[in-house]
Amino acid sequence: MTPSTPTNDRRAPTxxxxxxxxxxxxxxxxxxxxxxxxxxxxxxxxxxxxxxxxVSLVAVNVLALIAGHDHGAE
Incomplete structure (x- = not known):
């Protein structure tokens, strides 16, 4: 029996x-x-x-962390 693939895959956008x-x-x-x-x-x-x-610096830093997370992962 093969495992089924979930239909509600809710991963965060990368x-x-x-x-x-x-x-x-x-x-x-x-x-x-x-x-x-x-x-x-x-x-x-x-x-x-x-x-x-x-507070703005912290917010921009969080956004930069999310956007730059995959840098160099290729």
Whole structure:
């Protein structure tokens, strides 16, 4: 008896559909953005603008991690 293939395969979309230069840029952005966030944290989050900048950096970093995850996997 052979195993059946599930019909409701719900895998998350991968970044393999993105062009290689975009994946590479996202990968290196994900590497470098935490240093910017650390610099912002080291100076202190004393104003709402600095707090918004930090939250934005973290959000962009997460997106870059997702988009650049498959870089170099080929």
């Amino acid at each position: 970044s393999a559909s993105l062009p290689a230069p975009i994946r590479a840029g996202a990968f290196w952005a994900a590497v470098l953005l935490p240093f910017c966030a650390l610099g912002l944290l080291a100076s202190g989050l004393s104003s709402p603008v600095e707090y918004a900048a930090f």
